[in-house]
Amino acid sequence: MLKTIKQALFSTGLEMPKWTALPNQAPDYEIRQYEPAKWVCTSVKTVEWDSAINTGFMKLFNYIKGKNEKAQHQANPPKPTEPDVFIENRPAITVFVRSFGGFAKAKKNQEEILALAESLKRDGKAFQERVYYSAGYDSPFKLLNRHNEVWLIKRS
Structure with missing residues (x-):
């Protein structure tokens, strides 16, 4: 239910990868399981x-x-x-997600990924420390109520 509400709130009407929210007690991040999917990528x-x-x-x-x-x-x-x-073709992946607003410039992105890492260390969660993802959901022309995320990959 929460996933559906959250996706509706920041959905841009574009196709998004399918994910399931996993149980989590932390107020400052989510844990998501993304299904296998095809991603268009660039270098x-x-x-x-x-x-x-x-x-x-x-x-x-x-x-x-x-x-x-x-x-x-x-x-x-x-x-x-x-x-x-x-x-x-990417396999299923479990990620820790921290959401934030505004424009995701380099400094803000770095602050958010460091805050997520600190929260995960506080909670004893294992994650890959050398790779992270940044997700932006809005057009560059949208000025207010922007939705961005940083992801760290859960380590088994």
């Missing part, structure tokens, strides 16, 4: 986070808007036409 070679996000966003936005071999968006994703955009 960006830069150390400057804000620049990488802008470049990566445009590559993936172009793919969604038709820069692919079938020139349309569908459940069976068409092959990208840009060499550094690719389809990746």
Whole structure:
């Protein structure tokens, strides 16, 4: 029920990966189990986070808007036409998720991932320390009530 409400509140109307909320007592993060899915991905070679996000966003936005071999968006994703955009079959994954508003610039993103890591250490949760994900759900033109997340992968 909570998952459905949360997805409805920050849904942009775009297709999102399917996930299930797992039991959790912490007020400052969620635990989610994502189902296996196909992800459209890109590689960006830069150390400057804000620049990488802008470049990566445009590559993936172009793919969604038709820069692919079938020139349309569908459940069976068409092959990208840009060499550094690719389809990746990812297995199920369990992640710890911290949500935040505003624009996810480099400094804010770093603050949120460090806060999530501290909360997980406080609660004795094991997670991969060298990899994290950042998820943004809003158009760059949306100015208010933005929804962003940082994810750390649960370690068994």
